[in-house]
Amino acid sequence: MRKVVVIGAGAAGMIAASVAADRGLDVTLIEKNQRVGRKLLITGKGRCNITNNCEIEELIENVNKNGKFLYSAFYTFTNTDVIDMFETLGVKTKTERGKRVFPDSDKAIDVVKALEKQVKSKKVKIVLNSKVIDIVSKNNKIEKVILNDKSEIKCDSVIVATGGVSYPLTGSTGDGYKFAKSQGHTVTDIKPSLIGMEVQEKFVCELEKLSLRNVSISVLNSKNKKVYDDFGEMEFTKVGIDGPIIKSASCRMKDTTKDNYKVIVDLKPALDEEKLDKRIQKDFKKYTNKKFENALDDLFPKKLIPIIIRLSEIDPDTVVHQISREERKNLVHLIKNFTFNIKRYRPIDEAIITSGGVKVNEINSSTMESKLVQGLFFAGEVIDVDAYTGGFNLQIAFSTAYLAGLNC
Template identity: 75%
Template sequence: MKKVVVIGAGAAGMMAAATAADRGLDVTLVEKNHRVGRKILITGKGRCNITNNCDIEELIENVPTNGKFLYSAFYTFTNEDVINMFESLGVKTKTERGNRVFPESDKAHDIANALHKQVIDKKVKLLLNTKVEEIIAKDKKIEKVILDNKKEIQCDAVIVATGGVSYPLTGSTGDGYKFAKKYGHTIIDPKPSLIGLEICESFVSELEKLSLRNIKIELYNGKNKKIYDDFGELEFTKYGIDGPVVKSASCMMKDLSKNTYKIVLDLKPALDEEKLDKRIQRDFQKYTNKAFKNSLDDLLPKKLIPVIIKLSGIDENTVVHQISREQRKALVHLLKNINLTVKRYRPIEEAIITSGGVKVGEINASTMESKLIDGLFFAGEVIDVDAYTGGFNLQIAFSTGYLAGYYC
C-alpha cells in the first residue's frame, strides 16, 4: 500500500490527509502542536470565513499573487465543494455580505473539529506534538521522513502543508521553506500580507480603538496613481490602521523599502461633496450659535471630532455662523480626503497570511507535485499564492490540499 506523510495539520494538511486516505492510502499526518487547526481557530476573528460564494473566475481575481496558478485547483475542488463538505460533516453554513461563507454557529472550532473528525474517521494516523526534522529523497524520489524523536517513516510521498511564517505561535515558522530549499526549490522572500499598517501621521494614535464602518479607502503609489480602492470597515490602532479594507490594501503594496504609498480615507462615501456640503449646512444651521467644536456630534464619532477640527485649521471656539464658506468647503473636502502616509507593515508575525513561499513555476499546477522531486507535494500557504480577505485564502488551502491528496 502506498504510504504518504502529510506535514502540518492546518486546513490544507487535514484536507490533503483526508483526500489521500479516501483513496485507500496509508496516511500519517504530523503536527508539531498539541492540537490540529490552531490557525483555523483565529481566522475571521474566531468565526472562520471558510470560503467565498462567488464564481470561480472571481475567486481567481481575488488572488493577486499568482492567481492563474490556481485555475486547476479551484476548478477541481470548488467553493461549492467546500460548502458541501462541511454540510456533510454536520456544519451548517451561511453566506453573509460580500459572499463570505461562515459556519452558522459563528464558531471557528466547529470547522477545526469537523476537519479533525474527518481525518480520524478516515483512519489517518495523527501524530501530535511531533516535528518532522528532515525529508529524505534518493535519486530525486521521496524515500522517508525523519522525526524529531529520530524515528523514521518510510513513504512514497510527502505533502508539505506547513504554512508560512505569519502567526508563529500557531506553528507557522517557515519549516516548509527549509524542506523545499534542500531539494533545489526557489523560495520567494516571505513578506506580510493581510496585515495592519503603521502610519506616519501622529494623529492616528489619538484615535486608537476607534472603528469606522461604511468608509472608503483609495490606495495610491509614489507616482500618485490609484492602484486599489475598497469599502467597508477600518480600525485605528496605536501605530496606524487595521481592519478588513486595510488588510486587503496591504496585499497590493510591493516592497515598502523601495516604494511609497498613501491611503486616502473617505469618511462619507455615500455622499458626494455637494450633498455632504448641504448636510453640513443643515448641521451648521442647527448649531448656528454654538462653538465649532460642539457642531459635529451629529456627523462624526466623538473621538474623531478633535482630530478633524485640528486638521481643518478652524479654531475650535469659532462660533458656527462665523465659519466662512471657504472654510466649510475645505471641511467637506477633508472629510472625503484624509491622507494617511504608509510608514511600514506591522511585523510579519501579526500577518494573517504570508506572501511569498515556494515558487509556483516549480510546482505542477494540476497536481501540486514538485517538478524537481518525485513524490514531493505542496499545499496551502507554503506556496507563493495569497489572496484578499473574504474566505479566499482558506479556499486556496482546501483546493490545493485536495489536489495534493488526490494525486500523491
C-alpha cells in the same frame, strides 16, 4: 501499500490527509503542536470564514498572485464542494455580506472539530507534538522524513502543508520553505500580506480601537498613482490603521521601505463634495449659535471629532455662524481626503497570510506535485499564491490540498 506523510495539521493538511486516506493509502499526519487546526481557530476573528460563495472565475480574480495556477485546483474541489463537505460533516453554513461563508454557529472550533473528526474517521495516523526536521529524497524521489527525536518514517510521498510564517505561535514558522529549498526548490521573497499598517501621523493613537464603517480608501504610491481602492470597514490601532479594507490594500502594496504610500480615506463616500457641503451647511444652520467643537456630533463618532477639528485648522471656539465659506470648503476637502502616510507594515507574525512561497512554475498545477522531486507535494500557504480577505485563502488551502491528496 503506498505510504504518505502529511506535514502540518492545519486546513490544508487535514484535507490532504483525508483525501489520500480515502484512496486506501497509509497516511501519517504530523503536527508540531499539541492539537490540530490552531491557526484555523483564530481565522475570521474566531468565526472562520471558510470560503466565498462566488463563481469560480471570481475566486481566481480575487487571488492577488498567480491566480491562473489555481484553475485546476479550484475546478476540481470547488467552493460549493467545500460548503457541501462541511454540511455533510454537520457544520451548517451561512453566507454573509460579500458572499463570505461562515459556520452557522460563528465558531471556528466547530470547523476544526469537523475536520479532525473526518481525519480520524479515515483511519489517518495523527502524530502530535512532533516536528519534521528533514525530508530525504534519493535520485529525485522521496524516501523518508526525519523527526526531531531522530526517528524516521519511510514513505513514497510527502505533502508539505506547513503554512507560511504568519502567526508563528500557531506553528507557522516557515518550515515548509526550508524543506522546499532543501529539495532544490525556489522560494520567492516572503512578505506579510493581509496586514495592518503603521502610519506617520502621531494623532492616530488618539483614535485607537475606533472602527469606521462604510468608508472608502484610495492607496497612492510615491508617484501619486492609485494602486488600489476599496469600500467597507477599517479600524485604528495605537500606531496605525487596520481592518478588512486596509488588510486587502496591503496585498496590492509592495515594499514600504522603497515606496512612500498614502492611504486616503473618504469618510463620507456616499456624498460628493457639493452634496457634503450642503449637508454641512444644514448641520451648521441647526447648530448656528454653538461653538464649532459642538457642531459635529451628527457627522462623526465622538473620538474622531477632536482630530477633525485640529486638522481643519478652524478654532474650536469659533461660533458656527462665523465660519467662513473657505473654512467650510476646507473642511469638506478634509472629510473626503483624510490622509495617512504609511511608515511600514506591522510585523509579519501579525499577518493573516504570507505573500511569497514555493515558486509555482516548479509545481504541477494539476497535481500539486513538485516538478523536481517525485512524490513531493505542496498545499496551501506554503505555495506562492495569496488572495484578498473573504474566504479566498482558505479555499486555496482546501483546493490545493484536495489535489495533493488525490495525486500523492
